[in-house]
Amino acid sequence: MEVWEDLRGRDVVVLSWRDTRNPEGGGAELYLEKVTAGLVERGARVTVFTAAYAGAPADEVVDGVRYVRRGTKMTVYLEGMRALRRGDLGAPDVVIDVQNGLPFFTRLVTRKPVVVLVHHVHREQWPVVYPGLTGRVGWWIESRLAPWLYRRCRYVAVSEATRDELAELGVDPARVSVVHNGTEPAPLTVPGKATAPTVAVVGRLVPHKQVEHAIDAVLAARALHPGLTLEVVGDGWWREELLAYAERRGAGDAVRFLGHVDEQTKHEAYERAWLLLLPSLKEGWGLVIGEAGMHSTPAIAYRSAGGTRESIVDGVSGVLVDDRVAFTAALLELLDDPVRRRELGKEALDMSHAYSWPRAQAAFAAVIDEAAGRRRTLRLRRARALAAAGRH
Numbered sequence: 001m002e003v004w005e006d007l008r009g010r011d012v013v014v015l016s017w018r019d020t021r022n023p024e025g026g027g028a029e030l031y032l033e034k035v036t037a038g039l040v041e042r043g044a045r046v047t048v049f050t051a052a053y054a055g056a057p058a059d060e061v062v063d064g065v066r067y068v069r070r071g072t073k074m075t076v077y078l079e080g081m082r083a084l085r086r087g088d089l090g091a092p093d094v095v096i097d098v099q100n101g102l103p104f105f106t107r108l109v110t111r112k113p114v115v116v117l118v119h120h121v122h123r124e125q126w127p128v129v130y131p132g133l134t135g136r137v138g139w140w141i142e143s144r145l146a147p148w149l150y151r152r153c154r155y156v157a158v159s160e161a162t163r164d165e166l167a168e169l170g171v172d173p174a175r176v177s178v179v180h181n182g183t184e185p186a187p188l189t190v191p192g193k194a195t196a197p198t199v200a201v202v203g204r205l206v207p208h209k210q211v212e213h214a215i216d217a218v219l220a221a222r223a224l225h226p227g228l229t230l231e232v233v234g235d236g237w238w239r240e241e242l243l244a245y246a247e248r249r250g251a252g253d254a255v256r257f258l259g260h261v262d263e264q265t266k267h268e269a270y271e272r273a274w275l276l277l278l279p280s281l282k283e284g285w286g287l288v289i290g291e292a293g294m295h296s297t298p299a300i301a302y303r304s305a306g307g308t309r310e311s312i313v314d315g316v317s318g319v320l321v322d323d324r325v326a327f328t329a330a331l332l333e334l335l336d337d338p339v340r341r342r343e344l345g346k347e348a349l350d351m352s353h354a355y356s357w358p359r360a361q362a363a364f365a366a367v368i369d370e371a372a373g374r375r376r377t378l379r380l381r382r383a384r385a386l387a388a389a390g391r392h
Contacts, residue, residue: 038361184355
């Protein structure tokens with residue numbers, strides 16, 4: 001029972017640019033939702049500050065977590081600093097600064113302990129999403145300013161790969177705790193793979209997910225597998241560009257864009273798919289890999305994405321490749337080899353069970369408890385030193 005009492009009476013404030021209900025929310029937001037649920041279960045009072053979006057209440061409580069939504073995708077950082085400095089978010093014992101490329105600069109407005117949550121380093125993404133000066137400034141903030149500003153803070157990374165990347169930026173690995181993603185048990189679906197060859201991409205439609213690579217690989221593979229279909233599950237601001245790209249490539253019925261779907265429909269797509277294609281430029285972990293694994297659906301992904309080297313055991317639970325040519329080759333090889341696909345699928349299923357949210361929640365809560373406890377210890381030491389000085 002001790003673990004459940006660790007955070008009683010503790011106030012935790014989180015600053016994140018999105019929450020799971022945001023139309024642009026993805027795996028990083030689901031991770032945050034899960035670990036904050038674990039903090040609430042352990043008695044903490046949790047407030048999440050995040051950007052506003054159409055149809056979302058400015059203030060609400062969901063499953064014990066208070067949500068405060070202000071600002072836009074870009075102004076959320078300034079609004080978050082103001083709210084934290086003014087005390088609008090309460091008097092936190094610990095602040096969690098979710099750094100998705102840009103931090104919230106919380107160290108400038110609070111003296112409370114700050115824990116920095118990082119899914120991955122955005123070195124490759126800045127020039128893709130924000131070409132030119134904006135991307136160069138963003139990368140300077142992430143790679144130079146943020147490591148200096150948070151030089152005394154505890155970090156949480158979702159993979160060893162991310163911890164290694166942070167070390168390259170000057171963050172001491174001793175200050176970085178690795179807390180992997182968990183995998184949600186899959187809902188019941190109609191069992192069985194599609195009779196015709198079917199593969200899936202699942203995630204936000206943004207440039208750095210490189211869905212174009214999956215489209216090209218499927219169109220190339222169609223020469224040998226005429227009935228091959230790619231189902232694209234998810235939505236995002238890059239959707240229209242992808243639709244135009246598929247049209248230019250003459251994809252026709254080879255590519256189906258399913259859009260944003262509910263959880264049941266998403267898992268039905270995982271179940272139908274023979275393979276999950278993940279051509280993402282960067283992944284801190286790759287939550288969709290475990291979700292697909294729950295349906296014995298192995299993934300093909302890029303080794304250079306980072307976290308995929310941990311969420312996939314290459315050649316055992318999925319396949320990692322180094323370039324677009326190898327991506328297409330791996331797709332063709334596995335389409336032609338049902339025995340190999342089943343072997344990989346079985347291992348993908350086993351691996352999906354190896355990472356649970358309760359384990360992740362316990363590990364994350366331990367980091368928060370340690371951060372709050374260290375602060376209390378420092379206060380006690382200062383008070384004792386002052387008392388001792390007053391006696392002399």
